[in-house]
Amino acid sequence: MDPINIIIGLNIIATFGANVSGAKKGFKSKIGDVKEKPKTYLQTFPVVLSTLALVALILAVFQVGTLEYTESYNTIRLIGMAVYLIFSWVQIWASKSLGENFSQDIIIKKNHTLVTDGPFKFIRHPQYFSQIFIDLGAAAATLSYIVAPIAVIQIPFIILRASLEDRLMLKHFSDEYSAYKKKSGLIIPFIG
Numbered sequence: 001m002d003p004i005n006i007i008i009g010l011n012i013i014a015t016f017g018a019n020v021s022g023a024k025k026g027f028k029s030k031i032g033d034v035k036e037k038p039k040t041y042l043q044t045f046p047v048v049l050s051t052l053a054l055v056a057l058i059l060a061v062f063q064v065g066t067l068e069y070t071e072s073y074n075t076i077r078l079i080g081m082a083v084y085l086i087f088s089w090v091q092i093w094a095s096k097s098l099g100e101n102f103s104q105d106i107i108i109k110k111n112h113t114l115v116t117d118g119p120f121k122f123i124r125h126p127q128y129f130s131q132i133f134i135d136l137g138a139a140a141a142t143l144s145y146i147v148a149p150i151a152v153i154q155i156p157f158i159i160l161r162a163s164l165e166d167r168l169m170l171k172h173f174s175d176e177y178s179a180y181k182k183k184s185g186l187i188i189p190f191i192g
Helices: 003-028 045-061 071-101 126-142 147-183
Strands: 034-036
Touching: 003 045, 003 071, 003 126, 034 147, 045 126, 045 147, 071 126, 126 147
Parallel strands: none
Antiparallel strands: none
């Protein structure tokens, strides 16, 4: 098996294990714990796209749905692997920084707090920022012609989801969130 694909596969396993605790917190959110949860396709559609990208990546690790690996692609694949590895761990750092505020859904919990440390110091939505680069990096690392279009298609939906979360946070944390927005970027650090 290809060494880059082995590293990608091992990282999938490692990050899955690291994400389990965050996912448990997200699923633990009881109806009574939720103050507000918008009803929108943005609750599920971007998550479905990310899941499809992950399934396609797992297939790509076994060279299903990939271009043929040749020497001419080595630099692209190595850069893609580095981007994928870095941002998969930035995403976990962001989830851990959220602590009890973490949820798979777009929600405001009754005891919700505004998190402005860790990666949130620079960017309001580091998980979404990371997801974009995880999928683009994975597509380049594995030369997957299935992951690549999913990665590109999900970008506008991730931006829409981040914008919805911004409006929700502004509604619940008004002045504090307005001040935070002035110091941080929406999806790109220091921009937006």
